[in-house]
Amino acid sequence: MNSNTFRMPTRRCAAVTAAAALAASPVAMAGPAQATGGGAEGRAGAVILRAGLEVSLLDKTVRVPLAASLNAVRAPATAERTTLSVQLDGVDGGRPFSMLRADVASTRATADKKRAEGYANLAHARVRLPGLPLLSLIEVEKATSKAVCETGSRPVAESNLLGTVKVLGKRVALTTGGPTRLQVPGVGEVTLDLSHTHTTSRTAAATALKLKVAVNPLSLNVAEVNGAVTLVEATCESPRAVAPRTPQEPAKAQPSESESESAPGLAAQSAGERPTENLAETGGDSGTKYLAIGAALLLALGGGAIALARGRAKARGRV
Numbered sequence: 238m239n240s241n242t243f244r245m246p247t248r249r250c251a252a253v254t255a256a257a258a259l260a261a262s263p264v265a266m267a268g269p270a271q272a273t274g275g276g277a278e279g280r281a282g283a284v285i286l287r288a289g290l291e292v293s294l295l296d297k298t299v300r301v302p303l304a305a306s307l308n309a310v311r312a313p314a315t316a317e318r319t320t321l322s323v324q325l326d327g328v329d330g331g332r333p334f335s336m337l338r339a340d341v342a343s344t345r346a347t348a349d350k351k352r353a354e355g356y357a358n359l360a361h362a363r364v365r366l367p368g369l370p371l372l373s374l375i376e377v378e379k380a381t382s383k384a385v386c387e388t389g390s391r392p393v394a395e396s397n398l399l400g401t402v403k404v405l406g407k408r409v410a411l412t413t414g415g416p417t418r419l420q421v422p423g424v425g426e427v428t429l430d431l432s433h434t435h436t437t438s439r440t441a442a443a444t445a446l447k448l449k450v451a452v453n454p455l456s457l458n459v460a461e462v463n464g465a466v467t468l469v470e471a472t473c474e475s476p477r478a479v480a481p482r483t484p485q486e487p488a489k490a491q492p493s494e495s496e497s498e499s500a501p502g503l504a505a506q507s508a509g510e511r512p513t514e515n516l517a518e519t520g521g522d523s524g525t526k527y528l529a530i531g532a533a534l535l536l537a538l539g540g541g542a543i544a545l546a547r548g549r550a551k552a553r554g555r556v
Contacts, residue, residue, distance in 0.1 A: 279353025279386055279476035281312040283344035286321060286337050290450065290464035292367050294327050301325050303367070303464070307337055312348035312355070328367045329457040337364050348476075352387045355471035359445070364466065366452060368459025374427070374452075376403040377468065380445035386473035392441035394434040396469070404429065405452075425452030425462075439477075445469035 290303040305323050308316040319342045324333035339362035346355045359380045363373045378400025386392040402409055405421045411431040420426045428449040435442045446468040453461055 277477040278350050279312075279348040279388075280474040281346040281348045281353040281355040281384070281386070281472065282310060283346050283355040283357040283382070283471045284309040284467070285339075285342045285344055285357055285359055285469060286364065287467040287470065288336070288464070290366070290462055290466070292325060292328065292459060293461040293463075295455070295458050295460045299327055301327060305336060308342055308344040308357075310344045310346045312346035312353060315343070315345045317343040323367075325367055328459055329370070334367060334370065335365060337362060339363070344471075348473075350388075350476050352385070353473040353475065354386070355382075355384045355473050357382045357445075357469045357471050359469045362468075364468070366450070366454070366462050368454025368457050368462060369424075369452070370457065372406055372424070373403065374405065374450065374466070375429075375446070375448065375468075376401075377446070378402070380469040382443040382445050382469045382471040384441040384443050384471040384473040386439065386441055386475040388476050388478065392436045392439065392473065392475060394436050394441035394443040394471075396432040396434055396443040396445045396471075398432055398445050424454070425450070427452070439475040440473065442472045443470065 284306055286305070286307040287309065288303060288305045292301045292303055293299070294301070303323060303325060305321060307321040308318055310316045319339045320335060321337040322333045323336045324331065328334075339359055341358060341360035342362065344355075344357045347353070359377060361379075362377045364375050364377075365372075366374050377398070380396075380398045382394075382396040384392070384394045398411065402411060404419050404427050405424055407419065407421065409417060409419055409429070411417050411429060417429045417431065418426065419429070430447040430449075431445075433444045433447055444467060448466040448468070449464075450466060451461075451463050
């Protein structure tokens with residue numbers, strides 16, 4: 238009987254100690270870490286000349302692709318080069334020819350988390366094709382293109398072609414109403430698209446000139462030249478905003494059926510009722526109430542064990 242009397246405080250002490258250890262452990266019921274939102278940088282690009290051509294030689298058995306570009310940049314970058322020389326096997330004895338010459342040919346592309354911009358500028362330029370050593374495909378006095386994409390604003394694309402334009406040695410009047418087609422007998426045909434711009438909710442593109450080329454030089458062993466040439470192009474894409482992540486609430490612990498029967502007050506609290514007594518302010522977060530639930534549960538289990546032990550002791554005393 239005495240031994241049972243001394244064991245009861247020991248069990249109660251163990252229950253209280255376990256509850257205190259649970260309440261003191263912040264890792265046991267810690268919520269998820271929070272992540273702060275950020276933004277992704279935009280994109281921009283610019284190019285002075287881009288050519289995609291197919292050159293057929295006189296014997297019709299060889300087709301030489303011509304892919305060239307001048308001052309093509311991607312943000313962040315700048316470039317300034319005023320000549321572009323190309324060398325093709327089988328054309329003019331394999332000697333290089335100057336495809337573009339200009340007084341000014343510069344590109345610039347910048348981008349950060351708020352703004353992206355592409356810019357291209359060309360002045361006093363001549364573009365030549367293989368097989369046409371003395372005749373320029375096109376002569377441009379001045380052309381600029383600019384594309385700006387800024388967070389919170391609609392993208393803007395603009396292109397300007399100033400001064401005179403000559404195609405295959407002939408002066409042409411370009412309009413924005415549609416493509417301009419020029420035919421030169423014995424040489425070929427060139428179709429020009431002036432100041433082409435395009436915008437979406439996040440992107441912009443501006444091109445000063447697009448040329449579709451189909452010429453028959455019949456010189457320097459070149460039979461035909463077909464393809465496209467793009468002059469003074471700028472593009473951009475708006476920076477992409479990343480929304481901050483919201484912290485998730487930890488799942489509420491649901492007491493089992495046996496726990497609800499042994500501690501009815503605890504079951505009511507887990508269902509959303511406020512406890513009758515306020516806990517002291519300790520600087521804890523939203524997980525503090527779950528620590529209190531665990532501690533109360535352990536105390537209730539310890540109390541039940543004590544009551545059971547006392548009942549057995551009284552029964553033995555009567556016997």
